[in-house]
Amino acid sequence: MSTVVQATPTRSVAIPPMPKADPCLVVIFGASGDLTKRKLIPALFDLACIGCIAGQQFDVLGTGRTEMTTEEFRASMREAASTSKDARKFSDWNWEQFEKRLHYVAGDINDHGFYESLKKQIGELEAQGASSNHMFYVSTPASLAPPIVQGLGKSGLAKNAKGWARIVLEKPFGRDLETAQALNKEVLQVFDEKDVYRIDHYLGKETVQNILVFRFGNSLFEPIWNRNYIDYVEITAAETLGVEQRAAFYEETGALRDMIASHLLQLLTLTAMEPPVAFDADSVREQKVQVLRSIHRMTPEQVAERTVRGQYGPGTIGGKAAQGYREEPGVKPNSRTETYVAVEFRIDNWRWAGVPFYVRSGKRLGKSETEIKVHFKRTPQAIFAKTPDDDIEPNVITLRVQPNEGIAMSFAAKQPGSQMKAVPVRMNFAYQDAFGGQAPVAYETLLLDAMRGDPTLFTRGDETENQWRIITPIEEVWQDLPAPQFPNYDAGSDGPEEANRLITSECRHWSRLGE
Ligand SMILES: NC(=O)c1ccc[n+]([C@@H]2O[C@H](COP(=O)([O-])OP(=O)(O)OC[C@H]3O[C@@H](n4cnc5c(N)ncnc54)[C@H](OP(=O)(O)O)[C@@H]3O)[C@@H](O)[C@H]2O)c1
Structure with a gap:
């Protein structure tokens, strides 16, 4: 059973006017x-x-x-x-x-x-x-x-x-480590780094920026934001859309390069980074790069163990028939391009040692949603449990990037009645309800920042190279492996069954989309 408790703002807040760009x-x-x-x-x-x-x-x-x-x-x-x-x-x-x-x-x-x-x-x-x-x-x-x-x-x-x-x-800034390094070299021969704005529009989203405010603007969460309290982290970017008019681009790119190399690694670094000394470009970007540097290059064996790729076949989304990827206009009938990826990343640093970050992204899934779920450890003892069903569910903090932008927190509450029974409830903060109005769209924020000369929300050269340093070995091992059995998931599903093998612990699982 799950009850929802709404979080309300403590005072009315008007959205302040945006600053002015340079001419x-x-x-x-x-x-x-x-x-x-x-x-x-x-x-x-x-x-x-x-x-x-x-x-x-x-x-x-x-x-x-x-x-x-x-x-x-x-x-x-x-x-x-x-x-x-x-x-x-x-x-x-x-x-x-x-x-x-x-x-x-x-x-x-x-x-x-x-x-x-x-x-x-x-x-x-x-x-x-x-x-x-x-x-x-x-x-x-x-x-x-x-x-x-x-x-x-x-x-x-x-x-x-x-x-x-x-x-x-x-984006994309290069297509692998070598091309990203070559492009950085070329760009920096002509422009100074301070004049280079590598765009990843996820960083322009209000709710992505809010990850930093949630973590570093509250003293409540930061002390427990580490391996002592957190069991695992799930990051999902699911789309119901297919490749639309961009088949030629997608055939060359695939989900790993298109989504994981940029957007999802951005969400991961913001979730995992240490507090910067100030909210300025150098301090924030330095901490993000430190997270990427803590993710070691996977060996071929680790790629086989910790990654799963998929491609959608025909299915049904929202009651409508959807064709398979290989039937989409502009896609090769025997395409090996992945439209789904799930990866287990490990961040080998003091804060995160032993905490897996499960990251997945796919097209033509059953729901469109982008969110980060932080799963906390179980209580050390189940003192209210008489049967296994009475176990208290671990706390989860969900940072919803889209849709229904906001934050949800689940915790246990006593069920009314004579029995000492704990049930999970969910406290929900919705951006729209709290602030109303219309937040700026990501491209407005980023174009304005570039015109004002503020690169905080743009990717630094070494950050893009570190992203590719993590992604390129995965791509290379995939190239050498036998052709995968595609299609391996139905349009409208939660993705390939095989993704479940990434999560081996009994107490961990992928959340159902829309859960
Ligand atoms: N579209 C999106 O939703 C989206 C999202 C995120 C990132 N991006 C990135 O944004 C960039 C642009 O994407 P897009 O979707 O707008 O691509 P697009 O529709 O294919 O447009 C490409 C543009 O480049 C121009 N162009 C190509 N070759 C040229 C040449 N030799 N000389 C001069 N102009 C040339 C084209 O001009 P003509 O058509 O006049 O030849 C056209 O204006 C890509 O890097 C893409 O990855 C796009």
């Missing part, structure tokens, strides 16, 4: 692409509407191979913003003010001449009053980041005498 010109490489339409322009538009970016001193120069005029670019962005749920302030009047700041120039990133025409275009915009601070946003396939960096270096656009020049790099 700047945002140059987007890949402005004719999906991310620009769906995320970047809606986020910049909303930031402009709420007064976070300086009207006359803010411009966007979009670039892509597609030949189009500035007017055509504006029309295409308008269409995207008008239907985007992220462009929350959309109205004809608001858009007309914003679109005056949008410009477009076509060109091929691999063409050396393109950077000269870009420079000329930037010069012309500056002559018309655009800011001399430049933010270069790389929203192209990852393989194009090196030529962009080289082009910006050679043309002199990366060193800006009249203002700052920053570069924002979309």
Whole structure:
């Protein structure tokens, strides 16, 4: 039996206004692409509407191979913003003010001449009053980041005498340790680390940032946040969605690279890191890197023992038939790409020795949810138990990243009546109920931080390399193993049965999705 107890805020809290960005010109490489339409322009538009970016001193120069005029670019962005749920302030009047700041120039990133025409275009915009601070946003396939960096270096656009020049790099940052190191080397020959913003949009989510507030803004939890009290940690990012329009990208990437290498290792480091001395970029990122450094490279035997991969076959989600991965348009009929991964990570440091971190992520699962469940140890004695069924369930703290963002805590309470019987109850804190209003979407937060020069929520170069140092050996062992028996889970299920073999202790188990 489980009863829910609601946690209420102790006082009403209004969401404070967002800070202001520096004046700047945002140059987007890949402005004719999906991310620009769906995320970047809606986020910049909303930031402009709420007064976070300086009207006359803010411009966007979009670039892509597609030949189009500035007017055509504006029309295409308008269409995207008008239907985007992220462009929350959309109205004809608001858009007309914003679109005056949008410009477009076509060109091929691999063409050396393109950077000269870009420079000329930037010069012309500056002559018309655009800011001399430049933010270069790389929203192209990852393989194009090196030529962009080289082009910006050679043309002199990366060193800006009249203002700052920053570069924002979309994930994935490389595809293994070697490519991440090479890319870091290339980028750091042209830009200083302080001007490099490697984006992982999970860090822009309010509830992800709240992990740090929960841990280090309360004296209640930190003393028990260690191997003495915690039995194991479960981190789940489950999606009901399949690969949608991105089959070509996904076929090359797979769940391990797409989700575990970045988003889930971010959640793990925030859950496991030591308290930073201050909430600033260096202190926070240093502690995150320390966690990654404590995860040892797995041997081939450990990869076989501690990882499970899966691929979905046909099934049913929410009452609707869903096709298998190999039947999706653009996917090879004998694809070996994994759409599900479960990994047991061990953090070999003083705080976490002996506490497994079970991490899983998959597509086309029965529920969409991202959450961290911290399972505490059992009480040392079951003093109320007369039968095994009377055992008190261990406490669990759930940090819900999405949906129903919030925190839940389960504990035992006495069941009313003459018997001394303990039942689990759950105390629930829901972000929406406590604060109401609308929190900024992740891309708004991150774009604003990059325009203000605050890299705290971006990934440092050595952090990305340490992420790949952990992930690449897994990928390499998988390549050498016989082809897995795919598909091995039904669309709409909780994932492959085999994932259960990772958790061998009787007292531990994967939570059912939606539990
Ligand atoms: N979409 C998402 O939800 C999402 C989420 C997280 C991260 N990301 C990352 O964001 C980046 C962009 O993703 P996306 O989905 O927007 O990709 P996309 O839709 O395929 O767009 C790619 C963009 O790159 C441009 N491009 C490609 N080759 C070029 C070249 N040689 N010269 C000039 N421009 C070139 C394309 O221009 P033309 O089309 O005009 O040729 C297009 O504007 C990727 O690194 C991706 O991993 C995307």
